[in-house]
Amino acid sequence: MAIIKVERPKLSFGEKIYFGAALKGMVITLGHAFRSLLGKTTGAEELNSSGVGVTMQYPEQKWDDKLPEYYRGAPALVTDERDRERCVSCQLCEFICPPKAIKITPGEIPSDNEWAKVEKRPLEFDIDMIRCIYCGMCEEVCPEQAIYLRPDYVITGTNRTEMVHDKERLYEIGGKRVGLVNKWNDLK
Amino acid sequence: MDTTLLIAAAIKIAVFIGITMSFVSICVIFERRFSAIIQDRVGPNRTMIPLSILGFKKDLALPIGGLTQPVADGLKFILKEDFTPSYVRKLFFWLAPVLVVVPALLTMAVIPFGSPMEIAGNVIPMAVADLNVGPLYIFAIASLSVYGITLAGWASNSKYPFFGGVRACAQMISYEIALGLSIVPVLMFFGGLNLGHIVEDQVTNGWLLLPLWNEGGFIISSGYWADPQASIQRLLLLIPIFVSFIIFTTSIFAETNRMPFDLPECETELVGGYHTEYSSMKFALFFMGEYAAMVVGSALIVTLFLGGWSIGFGIDNLLPVGAWWVSLLHIGVFLGKVTFFILFFILVRWTVPRFRYDQLMNLGWIVFFEAALINVFLAALVIAYPSIGIMGLAIGFALLITATILLIKIAKSSLEKPSATAV
Numbered sequence: 001m002a003i004i005k006v007e008r009p010k011l012s013f014g015e016k017i018y019f020g021a022a023l024k025g026m027v028i029t030l031g032h033a034f035r036s037l038l039g040k041t042t043g044a045e046e047l048n049s050s051g052v053g054v055t056m057q058y059p060e061q062k063w064d065d066k067l068p069e070y071y072r073g074a075p076a077l078v079t080d081e082r083d084r085e086r087c088v089s090c091q092l093c094e095f096i097c098p099p100k101a102i103k104i105t106p107g108e109i110p111s112d113n114e115w116a117k118v119e120k121r122p123l124e125f126d127i128d129m130i131r132c133i134y135c136g137m138c139e140e141v142c143p144e145q146a147i148y149l150r151p152d153y154v155i156t157g158t159n160r161t162e163m164v165h166d167k168e169r170l171y172e173i174g175g176k177r178v179g180l181v182n183k184w185n186d187l188k
Numbered sequence: 189m190d191t192t193l194l195i196a197a198a199i200k201i202a203v204f205i206g207i208t209m210s211f212v213s214i215c216v217i218f219e220r221r222f223s224a225i226i227q228d229r230v231g232p233n234r235t236m237i238p239l240s241i242l243g244f245k246k247d248l249a250l251p252i253g254g255l256t257q258p259v260a261d262g263l264k265f266i267l268k269e270d271f272t273p274s275y276v277r278k279l280f281f282w283l284a285p286v287l288v289v290v291p292a293l294l295t296m297a298v299i300p301f302g303s304p305m306e307i308a309g310n311v312i313p314m315a316v317a318d319l320n321v322g323p324l325y326i327f328a329i330a331s332l333s334v335y336g337i338t339l340a341g342w343a344s345n346s347k348y349p350f351f352g353g354v355r356a357c358a359q360m361i362s363y364e365i366a367l368g369l370s371i372v373p374v375l376m377f378f379g380g381l382n383l384g385h386i387v388e389d390q391v392t393n394g395w396l397l398l399p400l401w402n403e404g405g406f407i408i409s410s411g412y413w414a415d416p417q418a419s420i421q422r423l424l425l426l427i428p429i430f431v432s433f434i435i436f437t438t439s440i441f442a443e444t445n446r447m448p449f450d451l452p453e454c455e456t457e458l459v460g461g462y463h464t465e466y467s468s469m470k471f472a473l474f475f476m477g478e479y480a481a482m483v484v485g486s487a488l489i490v491t492l493f494l495g496g497w498s499i500g501f502g503i504d505n506l507l508p509v510g511a512w513w514v515s516l517l518h519i520g521v522f523l524g525k526v527t528f529f530i531l532f533f534i535l536v537r538w539t540v541p542r543f544r545y546d547q548l549m550n551l552g553w554i555v556f557f558e559a560a561l562i563n564v565f566l567a568a569l570v571i572a573y574p575s576i577g578i579m580g581l582a583i584g585f586a587l588l589i590t591a592t593i594l595l596i597k598i599a600k601s602s603l604e605k606p607s608a609t610a611v
Contacts, residue, residue, distance in 0.1 A: 019434070
């Protein structure tokens, strides 16, 4: 290996005095500030900038249209095309859930019910959204394709009880799923 | 003493301390917003007035672009836990933040904020104390803040604050010399140390850095050239004064521990420097002291070099003397100029990278000290030109150039590293 000895560059008098370079730097910085203020920063367009720099003003502006198909947001329960609960409270999701966020109280379907042959349904179904890590294991393990991770990501509350999604809320987020949904195909 | 003057003095103290303190908070919001814009961000722009903690239903959101952010910052500092580590030297630990913030506020006393106001027959200067030793007073008081920072570093009884304190001590004392020497040409030109008089002189004869008009009129009119020798001398004087300006401004940066010279608190090396162990309001006092020093520094630069409160371009002479609204207008102009300089401080922060410590010391002791010294003699030559004549000027220049070459030689040899065998 040849040894390359790197010499320090010889500076001219103007460079040594440093003043011109500092002034030039200030002009560049100020120019960049003006471009940023006018919203002309590189990449401001595709980053959905609010007009200053490249920053998007979050609660008013959102990126929902750019969410990928496989986005894993809040887990939610779904009903089928005849508004039946798909969940049969087998509690597999409760057992698989790594942070133990899901709590199910199973209930029996009374024998005079039209769908009595399903036998079980959840009496209560709580998901603690403070604990949930959005891993999607509940969706993967569910034999009835009753629980899905929806693209909702704005989950807020002012106290802990508000952050627990009960059954009603879960169905509200999940909505209706029509037809036999195979959980392995692309369409969610 | 007249009661009017006493009352006026009390009002002036309250108002000017208020202006300084509010400027400190304005500095903070400017720093945050301007830095954000330089870095393609938005910065704090949606701070509300939190009416909800007073029991109202909703917070009040005003379209003022986050101007209430400093209030929120201040409240946060007051409400935070004030933690004093068990191993610190308590007395000095508590004394240090005070020693930083008090000198910075005291120096504001001699800055003329506006033109003198006439109330009930009394002409009241718009400075808390219209001293005849203005800049000297500022240097004397401002140098006290070195104690604050050094004591903070020492009293924290921990490694990084100690390094920060030592660095700050060396840096601030070194740059005080350049700071003091660099304004000697300015004071020679004005022939006095009263900042109020200095500004009034600039009103009629043009700003120190912008002598575009004098009693006769603008530079393009013949009135300006009524005494051609004096006019040429004044324009020649721009060279030493510009050098003074550069050295003075840079030294102010070093004195206030601002960005290219912020080695006492550089977080990449020293965690937080001298205020590492401080929390809550004690930390906020350091913060305020730094920004207050920045405001005073800017005010001093504006007063000495850029005409202080004068609007300039001969407009001041058209306004009635002593009217209250003229004084207020001048205060506004002064604050505008100070704001401009604060923005300049922030711009420099995001442009010039931090110096290495030996480079900082070399710049202070070898470049600025010598340059300021030579500059004094250069200014003296130009000022003395009418009395010593062309021959005296030539001899003086020859001597000065010889001395300069000699000084540069000495400075260069002092920069050379001693060879290994020489030891």
